[in-house]
Amino acid sequence: MERVTVRVLQGATLAAIGLVWEAASRGGLLDPLFVPPPSAVAAALGPVAALALPRLGETLLKTLAGYAIAVGVGVGLGLVLGAARTPREVVMPYVTALYSLPKILLVPWVVLLLGVRPQAAVLGGALFAVFPILVQVVGGVRDVEPILLTVARAMGTTRWQLYGKVIVPAALPAILASMRVGAVFAFVGVLLTEMFAGIRGMGFLMHQLALAFNAPFLFAATAMISVFSVATVLWLAHWNRRLGAWR
Amino acid sequence: MRREHIVVRHVTKTYRTPSGPVHAVEDVSFDVYEQEFLTILGPSGCGKSTVLGMLGGLVRPDAGTILIDGAATDGPDPRAVAMVFQDPGLFPWRTALHNVCFGPEVRGVPRRVREEEARRLLEAVGLKGFEHKYPRELSGGMRQRVAIARALALGSPILLMDEPFGALDEQTRLLMGEWLSEIRARARKTIVFVTHSIQEAIALSDRIVVMTARPGRIKDVVPVGLPFPRDLSASAAVALRARLWEQVREESLRAMTEGQG
Amino acid sequence: MRLLLWRAAFLGAALAAWEVIARPLNPVLYVAPSSVPGAVLRLLSQPDLPPLAEHLGITLRTIAAAYALAVVVGLGLGFVMGFWPLLAQAYEPIIAGLYAVPSVVWYPSLMLLFGLGPASKVAFGFLLGFFPVVLAVLAGMQQTDRHLVTVARSMGASRWAIYWKVMLPAMAGTLASGLRSGLALSTVGVLAGELLGSRAGVGFLINHVYNLLRTPEYVALAVLVAAVVLVIDVAAGRIEARAKQWSG
Numbered sequence: 125m126e127r128v129t130v131r132v133l134q135g136a137t138l139a140a141i142g143l144v145w146e147a148a149s150r151g152g153l154l155d156p157l158f159v160p161p162p163s164a165v166a167a168a169l170g171p172v173a174a175l176a177l178p179r180l181g182e183t184l185l186k187t188l189a190g191y192a193i194a195v196g197v198g199v200g201l202g203l204v205l206g207a208a209r210t211p212r213e214v215v216m217p218y219v220t221a222l223y224s225l226p227k228i229l230l231v232p233w234v235v236l237l238l239g240v241r242p243q244a245a246v247l248g249g250a251l252f253a254v255f256p257i258l259v260q261v262v263g264g265v266r267d268v269e270p271i272l273l274t275v276a277r278a279m280g281t282t283r284w285q286l287y288g289k290v291i292v293p294a295a296l297p298a299i300l301a302s303m304r305v306g307a308v309f310a311f312v313g314v315l316l317t318e319m320f321a322g323i324r325g326m327g328f329l330m331h332q333l334a335l336a337f338n339a340p341f342l343f344a345a346t347a348m349i350s351v352f353s354v355a356t357v358l359w360l361a362h363w364n365r366r367l368g369a370w371r
Numbered sequence: 372m373r374r375e376h377i378v379v380r381h382v383t384k385t386y387r388t389p390s391g392p393v394h395a396v397e398d399v400s401f402d403v404y405e406q407e408f409l410t411i412l413g414p415s416g417c418g419k420s421t422v423l424g425m426l427g428g429l430v431r432p433d434a435g436t437i438l439i440d441g442a443a444t445d446g447p448d449p450r451a452v453a454m455v456f457q458d459p460g461l462f463p464w465r466t467a468l469h470n471v472c473f474g475p476e477v478r479g480v481p482r483r484v485r486e487e488e489a490r491r492l493l494e495a496v497g498l499k500g501f502e503h504k505y506p507r508e509l510s511g512g513m514r515q516r517v518a519i520a521r522a523l524a525l526g527s528p529i530l531l532m533d534e535p536f537g538a539l540d541e542q543t544r545l546l547m548g549e550w551l552s553e554i555r556a557r558a559r560k561t562i563v564f565v566t567h568s569i570q571e572a573i574a575l576s577d578r579i580v581v582m583t584a585r586p587g588r589i590k591d592v593v594p595v596g597l598p599f600p601r602d603l604s605a606s607a608a609v610a611l612r613a614r615l616w617e618q619v620r621e622e623s624l625r626a627m628t629e630g631q632g
Numbered sequence: 633m634r635l636l637l638w639r640a641a642f643l644g645a646a647l648a649a650w651e652v653i654a655r656p657l658n659p660v661l662y663v664a665p666s667s668v669p670g671a672v673l674r675l676l677s678q679p680d681l682p683p684l685a686e687h688l689g690i691t692l693r694t695i696a697a698a699y700a701l702a703v704v705v706g707l708g709l710g711f712v713m714g715f716w717p718l719l720a721q722a723y724e725p726i727i728a729g730l731y732a733v734p735s736v737v738w739y740p741s742l743m744l745l746f747g748l749g750p751a752s753k754v755a756f757g758f759l760l761g762f763f764p765v766v767l768a769v770l771a772g773m774q775q776t777d778r779h780l781v782t783v784a785r786s787m788g789a790s791r792w793a794i795y796w797k798v799m800l801p802a803m804a805g806t807l808a809s810g811l812r813s814g815l816a817l818s819t820v821g822v823l824a825g826e827l828l829g830s831r832a833g834v835g836f837l838i839n840h841v842y843n844l845l846r847t848p849e850y851v852a853l854a855v856l857v858a859a860v861v862l863v864i865d866v867a868a869g870r871i872e873a874r875a876k877q878w879s880g
Contacts, residue, residue, distance in 0.1 A: 126718075126721070130722045133718070134723070137722070137723075158744065158745050159745070214635065214639050215642065224861065225858045225862070226819065226823050226857070226861060231827070232839070232842045233851075233854075236660070312735075312736050316824065319736070319739070327736070330737075330740040331740050331743075333740065333744075334740035334741070334743045339744055342741055346738065350737060353732055353734060428786075429785065449786070449787050456783065460780055462802075463880020464802075464880060473784070473789075474787040477788065477790070477797065521787075
């Protein structure tokens with residue numbers, strides 16, 4: 125009974141917003157140049173898809189590349205730092221400081237270094253994603269219960285065995301969680317770099333649409349990419365649950 | 372002859388859980404007399420906490436009636452009944468003093484009056500000087516004493532206690548039991564006490580209600596009749612202990628085999 | 633104490649290595665640490681560069697406006713939803729869903745709607761900061777220690793009294809975390825907005841010196857902004873820790 129009420133409330137609110145928006149925009153209350161009616165946005169979805177999907181594909185490829193680099197560095201370095209107490213305590217404050225630094229400040233330098241080329245966007249994505257991954261992996265490794273390590277060592281494991289058979293399995297939930305978070309950050313990094321530098325891709329496309337005052341196309345593109353993001357997050361969450369089910 | 376303070380008649384409670392109905396309490400009837408210390412004793416999962424919850428108005432019985440001073444209960448009534456739980460549940464952001472003040476505060480008692488009363492109660496429970504300490508600065512036994520002072524601040528004639536010393540270590544538990552007996556003599560309250568410890572039951576109560584394993588019914592009502600201060604090594608006490616242990620053991624075994632313990 | 637020395641040594645070694653590597657390379661691309669202090673001085677004194685203090689002030693004011701808006705709307709919406717659980721059940725999934733969208737996606741739309749002036753930066757900063765705040769309010773309410781509510785109920789507290797005297801204090805810690813995240817995100821939002829296109833503020837300044845290829849000044853500005861952000865976040869972190877301790 126309650127579930128039905130909730131669904132009705134959600135649906136009614138969204139419908140109400142849609143109707144008010146449509147009326148306000150058509151009636152001139154909201155300037156249709158800036159705020160097109162939902163019907164115009166919906167109509168633009170078709171043409172935008174033809175234009176945007178290839179760009180989205182390019183952006184996603186760069187995201188994947190940047191993400192792969194970030195995961196490699198972040199998880200690798202994280203596993204090493206997490207387990208070695210002194211280097212970790214010395215280095216972590218700096219990592220945390222860099223983590224809280226708005227990464228966008230690094231984007232101009234990345235573009236300067238690699239030019240207005242896809243590689244810059246890849247590096248941008250990698251930089252955005254590597255810090256959250258690193259911090260979370262270090263945390264996960266550090267939090268492995270000491271008793272597990274003691275027991276393993278007492279049974280004569282080598283350093284590599286300790287990593288492979290104890291530390292990584294125990295820290296796996298944190299590692300997977302960090303990888304989920306990292307994916308979103310990599311995406312953001314690539315988009316921001318594309319927008320800043322004018323590198324061909326989804327970010328640049330949206331920036332161009334905004335500068336050209338093409339509101340229906342821009343809103344349609346925004347809606348498209350929003351739906352895509354939500355779907356991806358839900359999909360990643362589903363996999364996280366499936367893989368983490370053994371806990 | 373003392374009159375009945377609480378009357379429980381044919382009370383039943385069944386919980387609906389995802390894995391099927393749980394018959395916590397079935398057709399329970401007993402009386403609590405004024406100013407007596409009544410203990411409800413039984414194995415884990417026998418429904419004693421449910422019974423206490425119903426006395427306190429937190430749980431509604433599916434069948435039966437509960438009368439307090441002749442009136443049916445309908446929700447928590449702090450003027451009649453105060454509760455103390457195993458988890459002291461002190462508000463971490465309030466000092467001991469302001470925790471004790473909480474009940475009167477929500478009833479609109481003026482600040483000066485309620486703070487003075489709170490100070491008096493904290494002294495009565497032996498925590499003079501700790502008024503401005505936060506719960507995290509207090510030991511387990513002290514926190515429970517603050518919780519008791521907070522319950523006493525409601526000024527209700529009935530005190531319900533659900534395994535209040537269960538989370539404390541053995542020594543503290545025994546000391547708290549002794550302390551409660553002393554308090555009880557001075558405070559003149561009707562106390563309903565839930566525990567699974569026979570020792571505690573014998574040390575503190577006037578009568579003991581023994582409950583069966585789930586579904587919880589009354590197995591026996593045993594008067595204690597030993598003089599205070601209680602000497603647990605006296606032959607009468609030892610005999611009583613043996614008798615209660617026999618009953619509780621039977622029920623505990625049933626509870627364990629049915630997967631409840 | 634020894635740890636502090638090790639940390640200082642690490643920083644010194646890193647800076648020294650950076651200096652050695654960067655010296656012989658293209659100074660436009662690889663800025664040696666030694667050139668940064670000079671750049672800072674130039675930023676402060678040279679008349680051909682826009683005034684640093686003024687732009688820093690603009691940025692800080694924009695952040696303050698964006699954050700204030702995020703806090704007011706976030707807390708307001710959060711508390712209203714918290715008091716009527718049906719609203720929370722209905723709208724929290726929608727809000728969480730919107731939060732799943734990388735906020736940078738909204739920025740071009742905001743740019744179109746509000747132009748390149750401060751309004752779009754405030755809007756973007758608000759949008760980023762709003763989500764952590766409102767979600768923290770909702771999370772705080774759901775995570776209230778159930779036992780404390782039971783205790784209050786057994787003492788006859790009304791629903792209103794439970795809301796004000798138990799749930800609100802109990803969630804101060806979670807709320808402080810959300811407010812801290814909100815501040816960090818609002819800051820990032822405003823900076824991003826300024827960097828992607830603006831006529832004023834620190835982001836604009838960075839863009840300006842970057843386009844002039846004056847990279848030492850760019851590094852100096854980046855370090856300065858990072859330092860300011862760090863100081864604000866550390867302060868917010870202290871308040872958060874206090875709130876967490878207070879609410880248990």
